Amino acid sequence: MENKPPQKDRKELIQQQLHFFSMPTSRQTGAKGNTILDYDLVPRFIHDKNAKSVRLSDEPEPKIIQLAEKERYAIYPAIIKKKVGVNKGRTCAIYPGTRESLIEDCLILFAQNGEFSLNSSRPGYRLDGGSMGVCFTLSQLRSALRERNKEYRLDELREGLEVLQSAYYTYANSDKGDLDIRMSYIVSEMKSLNTGVNEESNDRIVYVAFNPRATEGVKKGKYRSFDSACALTMKSPIARYLFKEFTHTWQNANNKGEPGHVRAIDQNGTILAAGCLLSSNVTKRKNLLLKALRELADFGVIQPIDEKLDLTPVKNGKRIVDLQFMVRPTNRFIGQQINGFKRLRHSLKIGDSLSKAEERLRICGD
Numbered sequence: 001m002e003n004k005p006p007q008k009d010r011k012e013l014i015q016q017q018l019h020f021f022s023m024p025t026s027r028q029t030g031a032k033g034n035t036i037l038d039y040d041l042v043p044r045f046i047h048d049k050n051a052k053s054v055r056l057s058d059e060p061e062p063k064i065i066q067l068a069e070k071e072r073y074a075i076y077p078a079i080i081k082k083k084v085g086v087n088k089g090r091t092c093a094i095y096p097g098t099r100e101s102l103i104e105d106c107l108i109l110f111a112q113n114g115e116f117s118l119n120s121s122r123p124g125y126r127l128d129g130g131s132m133g134v135c136f137t138l139s140q141l142r143s144a145l146r147e148r149n150k151e152y153r154l155d156e157l158r159e160g161l162e163v164l165q166s167a168y169y170t171y172a173n174s175d176k177g178d179l180d181i182r183m184s185y186i187v188s189e190m191k192s193l194n195t196g197v198n199e200e201s202n203d204r205i206v207y208v209a210f211n212p213r214a215t216e217g218v219k220k221g222k223y224r225s226f227d228s229a230c231a232l233t234m235k236s237p238i239a240r241y242l243f244k245e246f247t248h249t250w251q252n253a254n255n256k257g258e259p260g261h262v263r264a265i266d267q268n269g270t271i272l273a274a275g276c277l278l279s280s281n282v283t284k285r286k287n288l289l290l291k292a293l294r295e296l297a298d299f300g301v302i303q304p305i306d307e308k309l310d311l312t313p314v315k316n317g318k319r320i321v322d323l324q325f326m327v328r329p330t331n332r333f334i335g336q337q338i339n340g341f342k343r344l345r346h347s348l349k350i351g352d353s354l355s356k357a358e359e360r361l362r363i364c365g366d
Helices: 006-021 098-111 138-147 154-166 212-219 228-233 237-249 267-273 282-298 331-365
Strands: 033-036 053-055 063-067 071-076 078-081 091-094 124-128 131-136 168-173 178-184 187-192 206-210 223-226 263-266 311-316 319-327
Touching: 006 124, 006 212, 006 331, 033 098, 033 212, 033 228, 033 237, 063 267, 078 154, 098 124, 098 131, 098 138, 098 154, 098 228, 098 237, 124 206, 131 138, 131 187, 131 212, 138 154, 154 187, 206 212, 223 228, 223 237, 223 331, 228 237, 237 267, 237 282, 237 331, 263 267, 267 282, 267 319, 282 319
Parallel strands: none
Antiparallel strands: 033 223, 053 091, 063 071, 071 168, 078 091, 124 131, 131 206, 168 178, 187 206, 263 319, 311 319
């Protein structure tokens, strides 16, 4: 392998990694897709219909998500001229929300179909130079979301893609001294493939290039297996967030009474991290998280919650300021994690070989 030209070596490894990213997994574990490691856990969506679109008058203010008094996320909107609806022709500030989070998940789902081909009728990934992305039509995007009971008009999906391309967020951590590091959403570029279909057609093939961070996450093998189609089907954005968070961080899940057989979920921090509003009504907060946990139980991710045994109030003096829920994994989720760890080791090995090949290519180029 060392005697191969570095460029060929690199291309073969990228193709191998992308094939592994989209390779079908065992039906017994329920792990039917991949999620990019840690990328999905960043709170960068605001699930609030009332604050999604704002008429633009002055410089729009960012939406702030403050976690544990140390981590601060500021979400900046996309500035878009509305093409339909009551605000047609007006310039609005649109914040990434539920629609955009579902589109982003669907784009990653498309990448798991395998390599795109014009002869195929389904979406797939495409390698364009050093960038990775997906090819699809707006009609296919709409159909994929509709299959998961998520209904959007074609113009809404087109606008959602524009929001993902133009919006951004910043991150600051007072403990680490980080100051407003700017980050983008998964869409870095959009263009139509020249296939003879009219530019305005919803059946024209769109190529969406992933941003460099997501591309590098896949190339280096930093992803874990999970049932991505199941996550897209979930109604609660908190349930979707927790499913990804469990996938990435609950690596020692078990039902043997060993460390990892139970996990504590803090109510307030979880709601905020998922991008939902923290209601001043304590009952609404509790019910919001309970709804998400029950949905996770219905999908076989965690065992059913017993409010009497699994819920503990967190007090400041006599005042209840938070709630803590104890959750336990199902055998199905444990199987997903075991299978995911095996695939992660394999993908990281490919990623390490790819990094060395790209370093050799850089040296040859110098």
